[in-house]
Amino acid sequence: MPISTLGSLISSLAKKKLDNQAEHWSRQAARYDELFLDPYGPDVVNPLWQALGAIPGAAQKTVADLGCGTGTLLPYLAERFESVIALDFAPGMLAYARQRLHGRALARVSFLERPMDELDDLAGKVDVAVAVNSLVMPDVRQIDRTLSSIRKSLRPDGFVLGVVPSIDAIYYHMMLLIDQSLDQGFPLAEAEKLAALHVERRHYDFACGRFQYEGLRQKFWLPFEVEYRLKKAGFTSPVLKKVLYPWDESLAGGQGLAAFPPSWDWFFLARA
Numbered sequence: 534m535p536i537s538t539l540g541s542l543i544s545s546l547a548k549k550k551l552d553n554q555a556e557h558w559s560r561q562a563a564r565y566d567e568l569f570l571d572p573y574g575p576d577v578v579n580p581l582w583q584a585l586g587a588i589p590g591a592a593q594k595t596v597a598d599l600g601c602g603t604g605t606l607l608p609y610l611a612e613r614f615e616s617v618i619a620l621d622f623a624p625g626m627l628a629y630a631r632q633r634l635h636g637r638a639l640a641r642v643s644f645l646e647r648p649m650d651e652l653d654d655l656a657g658k659v660d661v662a663v664a665v666n667s668l669v670m671p672d673v674r675q676i677d678r679t680l681s682s683i684r685k686s687l688r689p690d691g692f693v694l695g696v697v698p699s700i701d702a703i704y705y706h707m708m709l710l711i712d713q714s715l716d717q718g719f720p721l722a723e724a725e726k727l728a729a730l731h732v733e734r735r736h737y738d739f740a741c742g743r744f745q746y747e748g749l750r751q752k753f754w755l756p757f758e759v760e761y762r763l764k765k766a767g768f769t770s771p772v773l774k775k776v777l778y779p780w781d782e783s784l785a786g787g788q789g790l791a792a793f794p795p796s797w798d799w800f801f802l803a804r805a
């Protein structure tokens with residue numbers, strides 16, 4: 534087979550894989566709130582609010598919500614910014630997102646159904662790119678491509694901010710659960726087994742930072758990798774902070790861990 538044919542076969546297979554992930558995300562849309570940890574909840578300490586609130590002149594700016602999902606953040610963005618781009622590759626997610634907006638807020642939002650690394654037409658037009666739990670492509674090459682596209686979509690004084698799921702928090706959760714069972718007198722093997730069940734350890738590939746559930750494959754992050762990939766894509770001055778989740782019923786066995794410091798995901802902000 535000629536190399537050019539092989540090349541296009543490989544790229545069409547990569548596209549098929551991506552479409553496949555879009556289908557899996559679409560399928561989760563109806564149960565999204567049940568399945569995913571909510572970074573916008575009232576008891577969650579999320580630096581995203583302060584960062585968005587501090588943007589000067591937002592009423593004259595364009596924000597892109599990349600991987601907007603069911604659109605939880607869109608009403609807030611549509612209220613503050615002049616125009617909002619709501620992008621997601623999963624049509625099922627976008628269908629829910631559209632339903633959240635009405636009247637003037639809806640008029641400010643353009644919906645784009647496409648992968649997040651296809652931003653050429655937006656080059657230099659976006660002031661703020663937001664990606665909350667959506668930089669989760671299981672293939673790191675695609676993450677690098679996406680971050681690079683996001684940077685090119687930004688105006689020179691623009692920035693990207695968002696949240697990525699943390700894999701260090703899964704270790705932390707598991708450690709606390711193991712110690713809790715040991716304190717209750719369980720043998721080590723039993724304590725580890727119980728903790729593994731609670732954190733759904735079988736779904737994680739800890740070495741590569743990946744999570745797999747019903748066909749959905751998601752990247753989970755360590756903080757140094759967030760900084761590394763942002764810089765690799767040409768972003769500067771990266772800032773990382775924890776998004777803190779209370780130990781409640783949304784985290785398995787969480788109510789018994791209330792005495793410990795909370796669990797987290799990683800908030801990030803970086804300049805174009």
Ligand SMILES: C[S@@+](CC[C@H](N)C(=O)[O-])C[C@H]1O[C@@H](n2cnc3c(N)ncnc32)[C@H](O)[C@@H]1O
Pocket residue numbers: 555558559569599600601602603604605606620621622623626647648649650664665666667669670
């Ligand atoms: C965990 S959800 C987060 C949704 C939303 N940002 C929120 O905070 O509620 C991840 C979203 O990213 C979208 N997504 C994942 N990979 C994507 C990609 N490569 N291109 C576009 N959207 C993507 C998924 O379809 C899904 O809607």
